[in-house]
Ligand SMILES: O=P(O)(O)OP(=O)(O)OP(=O)(O)OC[C@H]1O[C@@H](n2cnc3c(O)ncnc32)[C@H](O)[C@@H]1O
């Protein structure tokens with residue numbers, strides 16, 4: 001396979017081909033397609049990348065490095081987590097917060113299996129002993145321009161709370177997450193409404209901004 005490094009020509013960066021969005025999750029892909037529209041040329045690849053553990057941004061960057069090597073070209077990857085504030089412990093130092101968050105990420109990076117096992121009701125029950133039902137949804141995109149490039153990250157967060165499930169059950173924890181300021185859960189909202197305020201919508205706004213500023217051009221443009 002040809003070398004797939006980004007190079008600079010004049011004031012712009014030329015990428016060997018359009019960006020590949022790597023995910024094993026069809027619903028994520030659907031949302032990313034809708035939100036990005038025609039703004040960024042990309043193709044998708046279904047690849048089950050390892051579920052890594054550690055600090056969220058590091059996990060995401062490592063995932064991008066692995067994907068860029070697999071694809072041998074520019075890639076975009078995404079990780080999402082739902083974080084329960086009550087599980088961070090009582091008000092404490094930043095350090096307590098960070099440590100507690102990590103344990104929540106560990107829990108939620110196993111989320112696919114966790115959700116399957118205990119379901120929405122189980123997730124609600126986890127918070128039964130706590131008065132604080134608040135949570136935030138966080139999405140981190142990492143963009144690696146090639147196999148040897150340092151990935152860049154783009155983070156979107158939406159604050160809300162965990163509620164008994166309401167609405168269609170077709171995407172993860174959408175039925176139990178109710179964003180602050182809304183009467184509806186993510187699942188009950190029309191898609192456009194969710195995208196306007198969602199963790200993914202916010203993170204993708206930053207990705208779009210980056211692409212608009214960087215003005216990448218593509219050697220071959222095989223958008224699907
Ligand atoms: O291949 P990747 O992109 O990693 O896809 P994944 O399904 O492994 O996705 P994550 O690890 O990022 O997500 C953890 C879980 O959260 C769920 N999830 C992700 N985004 C969501 C959203 O916007 N609303 C509801 N659930 C979501 C998703 O279905 C998983 O069960």
Ligand SMILES: [Mg+2]
Nearest residue numbers: 049050051079
């Ligand atoms: Mg995953």
